[in-house]
Amino acid sequence: MLRFLHAADFHLDSPFRSLAPEQAAARRRESRELLERLARHAAQVQADVVLLSGDLFDSDNAYRETAEALARTLGSIPAPVFLAPGNHDWYGPGSPYAALDWPENVRIFRSSAVESVELPERNTVVHGAAFTALEQTGSLLEGFTAPADGKCHLMVLHGDVGASEARYDPLTEEEIARSGLTYLALGHIHSCSGLRRAGATVWAYPGCPEGRGFDELGDKGILEGTVDDRGTVALTFVPLARRRYESLRLDVTDRQPLEALEEALPPQTASDLYRITFTGETGEAGVDLPGLTEALAGRFYHLELRDETRIREDVWARAQEDTLRGAFLRRLRLRWDGAQTEEERQAITAAARFGLAALDNRDLG
Numbered sequence: 001m002l003r004f005l006h007a008a009d010f011h012l013d014s015p016f017r018s019l020a021p022e023q024a025a026a027r028r029r030e031s032r033e034l035l036e037r038l039a040r041h042a043a044q045v046q047a048d049v050v051l052l053s054g055d056l057f058d059s060d061n062a063y064r065e066t067a068e069a070l071a072r073t074l075g076s077i078p079a080p081v082f083l084a085p086g087n088h089d090w091y092g093p094g095s096p097y098a099a100l101d102w103p104e105n106v107r108i109f110r111s112s113a114v115e116s117v118e119l120p121e122r123n124t125v126v127h128g129a130a131f132t133a134l135e136q137t138g139s140l141l142e143g144f145t146a147p148a149d150g151k152c153h154l155m156v157l158h159g160d161v162g163a164s165e166a167r168y169d170p171l172t173e174e175e176i177a178r179s180g181l182t183y184l185a186l187g188h189i190h191s192c193s194g195l196r197r198a199g200a201t202v203w204a205y206p207g208c209p210e211g212r213g214f215d216e217l218g219d220k221g222i223l224e225g226t227v228d229d230r231g232t233v234a235l236t237f238v239p240l241a242r243r244r245y246e247s248l249r250l251d252v253t254d255r256q257p258l259e260a261l262e263e264a265l266p267p268q269t270a271s272d273l274y275r276i277t278f279t280g281e282t283g284e285a286g287v288d289l290p291g292l293t294e295a296l297a298g299r300f301y302h303l304e305l306r307d308e309t310r311i312r313e314d315v316w317a318r319a320q321e322d323t324l325r326g327a328f329l330r331r332l333r334l335r336w337d338g339a340q341t342e343e344e345r346q347a348i349t350a351a352a353r354f355g356l357a358a359l360d361n362r363d364l365g
């Protein structure tokens, strides 16, 4: 039986622009620790081979120390490591893949033509190809067929299955089915695909090993797989992320926001990055975001609160009043009723809240 690890899309040295500079720097350091966790896991489960499907670096001008850390950590893995550069870390004369001396157990694919490496003691062949430019408009799998020689055929590749645009190695399921591969280890898509089949070939994306924004939510990690003597592939998801991005929408109609939050949150959130959006209906002041931020201090690694609640009907009802307040509410209500998008409605809601606070000489916080 062959045991492999499959990881991709580390995007080392990502800028983390949505965080404060110090936190962004800490996050970049932490992403390098992901490599160490990968190496430790490989040793722990005695992986026979490690497959890295590109976008290890976020850009082609990664810090030299990051590249050195990658080389060092991959070199510490007691198994052969295969790396197929992707669109963010494409192989070229200026790339860290060309500039550094890589340890003996690390094989980096450097050509857009598929190359094959035999692992005779494992009855396995590992195939792979590289992005050699920012874009790869033709399929790297085109024309490839693994021989039916009873060996286990793995391929490591960065590519876009079922792509709507042809810039990132567009692959089709028909092509994968024709490849004759036992397992196609892909990178590029940042969420884990789980085990997928095309013909007799199993393929998968592990997703990125840790989220980098609120578009990469929840548990993130790598895939651990086995191929038995009959060529049957099994996959297990291994969480690797230290921190998770979570996005929560919370209806606070007739509820205290803090209470509703306490009910919805898991006990441990201090390592994680949360975006919490309040929905439903509230009174004229809306949700007290500064007060909540203070009450929740220290509970999260990073917290974003958003008030998307609507103003309750009883507040609008005062539009009938023959006062400045009534006139103000009537005008806004007309605009609200004519609003075409949720953004417009949000803007009108905010205007109503600020206006009512101003009319009452009340501080919105």
Ligand SMILES: [Mn+2]
Pocket: 055, 086, 087, 088, 158, 187, 188, 189
């Ligand atoms: Mn990519």
